[in-house]
Amino acid sequence: MTDPTYLAGFGNQHQSEARTGALPVGRNSPQRCAHGLYAELLSGSAFTAPRADNQRTWLYRRQPSVVVGGYRPLPHATWKSGAAQGEAAPPDPLRWGPSQLDVSDGDFVDGLRSYAVNGEPGVGGMTALAFVATRPMGRRALVNADGEMLVVPQQGRLLITTELGRLEVAPGFIALLPRGMAFKVDPLDVPARGYVCENLGAAFRLPELGPIGSNGLANARDFEAPVAWYEDEAPTSAGAYEIVKRHGGQLWRATQPHSPFNVVAWHGNLAPYRYDLSRFMTINTVSFDHPDPSIFTVLTSPSDTPGWANVDFVIFPPRWMVAEDTFRPPWYHRNVMSEFMGLVLGQYDAKPEGFKPGGASLHNSYVPHGPDAEAFDKASGAELKPHKLDATLAFMFETRWPLKPTAWALNDAPLETTYADCWRDLKDNFHA
Structure with missing residues (x-):
């Protein structure tokens, strides 16, 4: 990750393959995918959304995401979503000091703390969170089916592994992780600290520029998507993966025998991005x-x-x-x-x-x-x-x-x- 190559362009059509010939040409779901892969579609919008607003990516992976065990509840005392999980408070201005770094040994998921909530999962709104990560997620992945996650590091570099590849994100950068996509966050500097916006509404996009014109603010070309990468492991050789899923404002967990980061090639416009502020x-x-x-x-x-x-x-x-x-x-x-x-x-x-x-x-x-x-x-x-x-x-x-x-x-x-x-x-x- 010292000299990574990324694909640039927010919302553009991308394609990337980690193995030559893994991407099909001229079709999305051939009768037999190259290298024995499975085709899988990840949609970020309804099928009938206008073309300009339609988000989707085709994944070509070693095993499809349906190969997973049953889910059961995973308690989490501090990650809350939706107005119903907030507290009545007077209309006073509120301010907090920096999140404490001497938390018990925990990964990114363990270290999420919701400051404030509104809306409702599946309807709209947002959650403002802090995170502290003192160890890697290891054989653990997070899938947020309720919303996309905007990660703002404040201290320490992060290595974010997604189904489409890896992003190194330092303070001064942000990472945007699509709703429904598996990822894990590992601190490259310990402890790592920062903020997260859990967006329960319409996907983030670049704002219109109006009278500003065609140039200014954030440029699409500066948003970088990862190149294809997969964990090269034999099935069950490295142990089971825990899949943590955010669904309906609650956390659930399941296990599967293989890595969720097994996408050998992909193409589409629903992708994680990093952006240098x-x-x-x-x-x-x-x-x-x-x-x-x-x-x-x-x-x-x-x-x-x-x-x-x-x-x-x-x-x-x-x-x-x-x-x-x-x-x-x-x-x-x-x-x-x-x-x-x-x-x-x-x-x-x-x-x-x-x-x-x-x-x-x-x-x-x-x-x-x-x-x-x-x-x-x-x-x-x-x-x-x-x-x-x-x-x-x-x-x-x-x-x-x-x-x-x-x-x-x-x-x-x-x-x-x-x-x-x-x-x-x-x-x-x-x-x-």
């Missing part, structure tokens, strides 16, 4: 005023109401600040959308001290928020010369529905009970 072409003002944060949208999961997303993934990367006669940090606001925020590295300009890398905050619909008193005083008196906001990377999962914090987020996570005090020193400075 430093390739995002930031748009900003060159005159005055602070534009809406929607100009920082990397990916969007649309809803049935145009412009009111099921969830948007937004970043606040390094950028030049040049606006004249303008309060440059985010203004104070009450938003119809609910905002879950995390910090990958550096400082966030609206919260220079209290918001730490690995931490998180939640400002629900119409909960007022904005710069703390220190940021307000500094920005109000700053010399407005061009300067580079550097060595920082924050992100936001923004969603149309209120997010309900979980019992873990309210009782066991490092919740800062004095968060609202950061605005206490904002005085009434009115003078006639």
Whole structure:
């Protein structure tokens, strides 16, 4: 994985084979597949979806995914999905310190912790999670049948193995893992920590650019899908695999005698991707005023109401600040959308001290928020010369529905009970 080759292009038709001649030519399901393989279709949309929206990939594998034992429940105390699994909480701003790294020895699945939930599996919505991984998943794979998973590493590199191949994902990158596809996440640096958006609604896609034009924000060519790769093992030689499945907001487990990562070739447009966030072409003002944060949208999961997303993934990367006669940090606001925020590295300009890398905050619909008193005083008196906001990377999962914090987020996570005090020193400075 030191010098991997990936296929680029978000939503494009890809094809890749790990064994020459494994991909059929001119047909998807020949009577006999080459090398004794099985053809299997993975659909990410209904068969009759418009062509531009239809997502599917053909897999050519050593054994089909039907070869698996029966499922039984797998308890998980902290991975919750859907508004019904959240807690009633007052409309207060919430903030958490970094997720603790001294957790008991656990893999990516064990280390998932839901901060906040909304919607319902099979209907729509999202889950905002933290993860800590202190060991590889080994002979264990995860299949999320409820939604796709957007992984945002904050500390430590990850090796993500999927049915279509492998992705190395470091802090500053993201990984997008399709709904229904088996994968496992192994930390290359221990411990690893980060965030996950479990998207229960429409699949993430690039946002429309409108008046911005044909260039800007995230470019499709910079999303990289893996080349075909499979675990080369004789059947049953390496022991059984545990398949962990997310279905109906619950976890289930089964075993199978072979690796789920046995796809020798594939073609289609339903694929996992990685994306280097430093390739995002930031748009900003060159005159005055602070534009809406929607100009920082990397990916969007649309809803049935145009412009009111099921969830948007937004970043606040390094950028030049040049606006004249303008309060440059985010203004104070009450938003119809609910905002879950995390910090990958550096400082966030609206919260220079209290918001730490690995931490998180939640400002629900119409909960007022904005710069703390220190940021307000500094920005109000700053010399407005061009300067580079550097060595920082924050992100936001923004969603149309209120997010309900979980019992873990309210009782066991490092919740800062004095968060609202950061605005206490904002005085009434009115003078006639």
